Amino acid sequence: MINRSKYCVANFKMNKTLAETKKYMNLFNSFLNEHTFSKNITNRVVCPSYICLNKDIFNSVSLGSQNINENDSGAFTGEISAKMLKEQGVDYVILGHSERREYFKESNSKINQKVHTSLSNNLIPILCIGETLETRENNLIEDFILRQLTVSLDGISINENIIIAYEPIWAIGTGKTATSKIVTQVHIMIRKILNDIGFDGENVSILYGGSVNRNNAKELISLNEVDGFLIGGASLDAKHFFDIYNFVEESV
Ligand code: PGA
Numbered sequence: 001m002i003n004r005s006k007y008c009v010a011n012f013k014m015n016k017t018l019a020e021t022k023k024y025m026n027l028f029n030s031f032l033n034e035h036t037f038s039k040n041i042t043n044r045v046v047c048p049s050y051i052c053l054n055k056d057i058f059n060s061v062s063l064g065s066q067n068i069n070e071n072d073s074g075a076f077t078g079e080i081s082a083k084m085l086k087e088q089g090v091d092y093v094i095l096g097h098s099e100r101r102e103y104f105k106e107s108n109s110k111i112n113q114k115v116h117t118s119l120s121n122n123l124i125p126i127l128c129i130g131e132t133l134e135t136r137e138n139n140l141i142e143d144f145i146l147r148q149l150t151v152s153l154d155g156i157s158i159n160e161n162i163i164i165a166y167e168p169i170w171a172i173g174t175g176k177t178a179t180s181k182i183v184t185q186v187h188i189m190i191r192k193i194l195n196d197i198g199f200d201g202e203n204v205s206i207l208y209g210g211s212v213n214r215n216n217a218k219e220l221i222s223l224n225e226v227d228g229f230l231i232g233g234a235s236l237d238a239k240h241f242f243d244i245y246n247f248v249e250e251s252v
Helices: 018-034 082-087 098-103 108-120 133-137 141-152 180-196 217-221 238-251
Strands: 007-011 043-047 062-065 090-095 124-129 163-166 205-209 228-231
Touching (some): 043 090, 124 141, 180 205, 217 228
Parallel strands (some): 205 228
C-alpha cells in the first residue's frame, strides 16, 4: 500500500525580520481561521530565519530550519546545532538546497553528514536535489541525480523518515517552472533510483520546488507523483502561501 504524506513547505531564505515574521503569521492564521478544511491532513511547514524559530509565533504550522551544522556541538563559531533547533520546536530541516551547494560549497558528502545528524536528533530532512540546465541539456540528469541520492543517503536506514524535494536549479527563483511532463518524469526517475539504492521509493514523499506560485500549483499538485511543494518567493506572501496550501489540501 502506498502511504505518502502531503507537504506544503515555505522557505523564507534570508528574508523577513522578527517583526515581519510575526505580522506574516498573524495574517496567515487569520486565513486559516476563516477557512474550514474538510480533511486538514497536509503538513504545513515554515522555514524562517534562525532568529524567528519560536513555537509561540508558529503555533499553527510545523517549524523547519534552513540548515544545520553537521556536528553535534563544539567550537564552530556562528553555527547552530540540531539539538538547539529541536529544543526550539523544530521538526524539519532543509538540506542540500542548491543555494547552500553553490554559495557555501556544500558537497554531497557534507550533506550526507547533515542527514545523519538531523535524523539522530529527530529532525526530518527535506533533502533537495536537482540538476543544472547544462546537466539537463547534456542528458546527464540521471547520473547526476543518482550521485546526489547515493552519496547523500549513504548509511541511512530505509526505515528513516526522509522527504525529497526535486528542485531543478534552472527553475529556482527564475520564474521558469518545470513542465508537468518534466516533473512527472523526474519524480518517477527519483523513485526508481531510490528503489535501486535500497529505499522504498513509492513510500517516500517527493516535493517539487522551483518557481511554484498560485498560478501553477493546482496543475502541479494534480500530478500523482507530486506530494507537495517547497516554495521560496511565493511563500513570502501569506495569502499566496495560504492559497498554494489550499490547492495541496484540496488535492488530497
Ligand atoms: P522559488 O524557490 O520558489 O523562489 O523558486 C524555491 C526554493 O529555493 O526552494
